[in-house]
Amino acid sequence: MQKQTFLTKNQQIVLNLVEKSSQPLKAYSILFNVQKKGIKAPLQVYRALDRLVEIGKIHKIESRNAFIACQDSSCQISKATAFSICESCEKVTEINNSKLSKYLKNFKDNSGMKYSKYNLEFFGVCKKCKNK
Amino acid sequence: MQKQTFLTKNQQIVLNLVEKSSQPLKAYSILFNVQKKGIKAPLQVYRALDRLVEIGKIHKIESRNAFIACQDSSCQISKATAFSICESCEKVTEINNSKLSKYLKNFKDNSGMKYSKYNLEFFGVCKKCKNK
DNA sequence: TAATGTTTTGTTATATTATAACAATGTGTA
DNA sequence: TACACATTGTTATAATATAACAAAACATTA
Numbered sequence: 001m002q003k004q005t006f007l008t009k010n011q012q013i014v015l016n017l018v019e020k021s022s023q024p025l026k027a028y029s030i031l032f033n034v035q036k037k038g039i040k041a042p043l044q045v046y047r048a049l050d051r052l053v054e055i056g057k058i059h060k061i062e063s064r065n066a067f068i069a070c071q072d073s074s075c076q077i078s079k080a081t082a083f084s085i086c087e088s089c090e091k092v093t094e095i096n097n098s099k100l101s102k103y104l105k106n107f108k109d110n111s112g113m114k115y116s117k118y119n120l121e122f123f124g125v126c127k128k129c130k131n132k
Numbered sequence: 133m134q135k136q137t138f139l140t141k142n143q144q145i146v147l148n149l150v151e152k153s154s155q156p157l158k159a160y161s162i163l164f165n166v167q168k169k170g171i172k173a174p175l176q177v178y179r180a181l182d183r184l185v186e187i188g189k190i191h192k193i194e195s196r197n198a199f200i201a202c203q204d205s206s207c208q209i210s211k212a213t214a215f216s217i218c219e220s221c222e223k224v225t226e227i228n229n230s231k232l233s234k235y236l237k238n239f240k241d242n243s244g245m246k247y248s249k250y251n252l253e254f255f256g257v258c259k260k261c262k263n264k
Numbered sequence: 265t266a267a268t269g270t271t272t273t274g275t276t277a278t279a280t281t282a283t284a285a286c287a288a289t290g291t292g293t294a
Numbered sequence: 295t296a297c298a299c300a301t302t303g304t305t306a307t308a309a310t311a312t313a314a315c316a317a318a319a320c321a322t323t324a
Contacts, residue, residue, distance in 0.1 A: 062194035107232060113254075113257070115216065123247065127244045
């Protein structure tokens with residue numbers, strides 16, 4: 001049997017929830033919200049999340065241990081991600097800036113290491129919060 | 133009493149350990165290794181780590197939940213950090229590249245958000261591991 | 265279509281990471 | 295010395311994540 005290329009039921013349930021949310025969701029908050037759909041255990045959520053991250057449907061916000069739907073429909077894989085995070089309201093937005101991604105994809109330091117992936121998180125206070 | 137400007141005993145103990153390590157250390161591994169020095173509880177470690185991160189003596193590798201000593205002696209605060217992480221041996225190196233930091237410090241997207249901080253993690257396979 | 269091998273699932277338990285709450289202690293300043 | 299408040303120690307617990315393994319689902323091919 002080949003590795004699945006479609007989404008399984010649990011993956012679809014989790015993805016639907018994460019896509020509906022405008023904010024990153026935590027794993028146990030996802031669990032709580034999908035229990036009525038038959039997902040009972042943390043591992044079922046984590047497994048779905050793992051795969052969804054792997055195929056680029058969602059991203060993990062590492063500094064928040066939370067998951068957000070990919071906002072770029074053409075994204076197939078989570079290997080070049082950048083986010084802006086408001087430290088006041090915790091709003092997270094995926095940054096889709098071709099100059100930035102080009103710059104980072106081509107970045108080379110003197111370590112001789114080839115980078116196949118990066119994750120960038122910017123922090124600040126968003127416009128809305130600043131005007132409060 | 134003003135906020136402390138020096139390092140307290142626990143902070144110094146934790147910092148010494150982290151600085152001795154060539155690799156990022158996890159909080160509970162730190163705890164285990166400083167118990168002989170009188171630090172008994174996780175919270176004592178986490179409090180020391182929090183402060184050390186705050187003043188820039190150490191950085192947290194978010195994707196690994198681990199802590200590494202700052203490799204830039206002039207660094208006073210952890211507001212602009214970049215790391216390279218080998219996904220094979222887990223070696224982590226702080227990237228100190230003025231062009232990169234200048235580029236990221238000045239980065240502006242169209243959200244109107246002012247970024248006061250960023251954290252960037254590059255992933256790949258290091259030279260050593262690639263030659264194996 | 266039955267046998268096979270592999271992926272995926274469900275389930276229980278447990279490991280790992282991190283914080284809450286609060287009393288006690290230490291320390292600078294008035 | 296008295297105070298205000300920062301820091302500490304301590305216990306308990308919350309939050310995040312994975313191990314292990316049996317059962318079920320499914321594709322392949324014999």
